[in-house]
Amino acid sequence: MFFDDLLDERKKSILKAIIDDYIDTAEPLGSRTIARKHGIGLSSATIRNEMADLEEMGFLCQLHTSSGRIPSNLGYRFYVDRLMKRKELVPEELETIRSMLDDNISELTQLIRQVSVLIARITRYTSVAVTPRIARNRIKTVRVIPIDTYKGLVIVVTNTGIIKNNVVYFCEPADPDMLIMISNFLSSRLPGLTTENIDDDLVLGIRESVYIPDELLLPVMQGIRDCINQIDGSEIYLEGAANILNYPEFCDIIKAKDLLNLMEEKSVLAGMLQGLLSSKGLSVRIGTENKMDQIENCTVITATYSYKDTILGTIGIIGPTRMEYSRVISIMDYIRDKVNIEIKRLVGSGDDNIQ
Amino acid sequence: MFFDDLLDERKKSILKAIIDDYIDTAEPLGSRTIARKHGIGLSSATIRNEMADLEEMGFLCQLHTSSGRIPSNLGYRFYVDRLMKRKELVPEELETIRSMLDDNISELTQLIRQVSVLIARITRYTSVAVTPRIARNRIKTVRVIPIDTYKGLVIVVTNTGIIKNNVVYFCEPADPDMLIMISNFLSSRLPGLTTENIDDDLVLGIRESVYIPDELLLPVMQGIRDCINQIDGSEIYLEGAANILNYPEFCDIIKAKDLLNLMEEKSVLAGMLQGLLSSKGLSVRIGTENKMDQIENCTVITATYSYKDTILGTIGIIGPTRMEYSRVISIMDYIRDKVNIEIKRLVGSGDDNIQ
DNA sequence: TATTAGCACTCTAGACCGTCGAGTGCTAAT
DNA sequence: ATTAGCACTCGACGGTCTAGAGTGCTAATA
CATH class of the missing domain: 3.30.450.40 (GAF domain)
Structure with missing residues (x-):
């Protein structure tokens, strides 16, 4: 990378010292402070010159003339990519x-x-x-459970381990046995389908292969769709x-x-x-x-x-x-x-x- | 209430004017401003005297001498209880x-x-x-659904309309038919119980009345208990x-x-x-x-x-x-x-x- | 030739005024 | 009982000054 050629070791260590310190204190760094605090064997004047270079190259910036330097975005970028050492977890x-x-x-x-x-x-x-x-979820399990005369609970489990449920309302009294029948049928029919497959065509297909009253089937399929929307959203x-x-x-x-x-x-x-x-x-x-x-x-x-x-x-x-x-x-x-x-x-x- | 006797109409209208204005502007109110902005036909000096009274009674306070007044907590309390008019929703x-x-x-x-x-x-x-x-929730429906060989889904619905589910793990392969049997048994046994009733005694009682292998029953009951904890918590x-x-x-x-x-x-x-x-x-x-x-x-x-x-x-x-x-x-x-x-x-x- | 000491310069933060205006309490007049 | 008038208080605002930290440049040094 051209970055490596751009900065010699001394510049790197000065840059690292500045960024390390600034991350710690949030205060702009002056040349004298660096010379004092970080054991670089150089005078403040030398560091000053290097800092001027680093600023010109875009790694540092100044808030105003005669303030110390702080890292620029580019400086942080270089720090993250090249200078920083990972810290062990304590x-x-x-x-x-x-x-x-x-x-x-x-x-x-x-x-x-x-x-x-x-x-x-x-x-x-x-x-x-x-x-x-993602629409990558596949249906693993579908169940319909009667709650009371006008309500049922639809549950969808996906292969990614997400579980959603939804209460559905029937406008006619629902026969529990019929709901169990629906549940069994759907749980043999739907698994493996992706969430995109649950569309109107599917409902039509189901209608052809088995008799389920629309008053039950439509709310249930809508419930499944709502579950899926919750999963995909x-x-x-x-x-x-x-x-x-x-x-x-x-x-x-x-x-x-x-x-x-x-x-x-x-x-x-x-x-x-x-x-x-x-x-x-x-x-x-x-x-x-x-x-x-x-x-x-x-x-x-x-x-x-x-x-x-x-x-x-x-x-x-x-x-x-x-x-x-x-x-x-x-x-x-x-x-x-x-x-x-x-x-x-x-x-x-x-x-x-x-x- | 003694409050009503404490403040005459004039004091009330001044207090209301101050609080209304302060709620709006967040600025301390001076006597002159009140006389000018709110159509009380009184001079600032009179209002000043009333304000001094209101302060002494604890309804107003000053941030420092010669600042305007702001409402005290007691002032707000009186405002909410007696002075305020409800605002129609727009x-x-x-x-x-x-x-x-x-x-x-x-x-x-x-x-x-x-x-x-x-x-x-x-x-x-x-x-x-x-x-x-609250521990007032009663169980309305309980279901156990097989997900795969080692996993099942427990669902609890309460009479307050809360639905919770929980995945349970079995250490032995679970026979789906057996799970359905458990589901049917529990869904006839548990409804009507309050959440507090789900305790060890219950598990013992179930054990006596029907044979369910512990490897299945215990995880399921724990799953139900977790659902309930989620409901009660x-x-x-x-x-x-x-x-x-x-x-x-x-x-x-x-x-x-x-x-x-x-x-x-x-x-x-x-x-x-x-x-x-x-x-x-x-x-x-x-x-x-x-x-x-x-x-x-x-x-x-x-x-x-x-x-x-x-x-x-x-x-x-x-x-x-x-x-x-x-x-x-x-x-x-x-x-x-x-x-x-x-x-x-x-x-x-x-x-x-x-x- | 690279480094450093020294110096003049810049800029900010904070301390320190003085002034202005809003507000008060009190007194005397209405 | 109310109000006009007045002296007083206090915070906000703006200006000035100083101390301190930092810079860039130049000349001296190893």
């Missing part, structure tokens, strides 16, 4: 992760929600998690939104409000997580690398979780660009692995593949 | 309520979540909703937390953070809503009437929703003590009625009573 962090994931979690959405809480707590930034909007979990107020970059109430408002718009959040959905690795988007204006001073780190090469969703955090990259990236990586293992436990009991 | 508000509640909502928790969003949007404060922690919905930042009383980032942190502690919120659970009327707790320090500058207004005299839960809003009482109280009252009607539609199809 025992407390490992213990928190263990205790929060070893609960008896029995369902995918429950797991993701729990992970969202976990990430917010452990990183001290804001976490976002999204279950994916992804859900979003947000945790630790108030955490951003702990960082001085959001001490301005206007900025804080903008960001919090954004966070309450779940649809916008969803779009934000769509990013690169590579199945391996983390996506780190720094400042303006995020397309949205409202988060141009934020970094968004996302990881995908998946089962058998199918991406099931995304977990991520939002924080200031001045983020503890080395700590957070390690944590996200570690938790992503854990989540994938949990998913394997939840979804797969070695029976069917997910494609 | 057409836009009615339309918002109609459109957000006429969606095809099929389940109680879904309704409450939707109401929470609605209230936050329409009042522009923060809304909280809680489903109740109330869920909390919070919406519009960022709204508080729109009010100048929270322009101080520290105060805002305190409040937002509080709001993220769902258990604390739950306690906050427990207040008076009278089945009629609203509870309005102003400032220090709330027992918690963190919200001593907030007012919490709560309403309960219920079905056939059984309180099912609480909806509420949190905002500054300088709240638009007349508007918000009308809205809360109106929405509470609407919710109760919706609940009747959801829960009751005229089959069983809830006690």
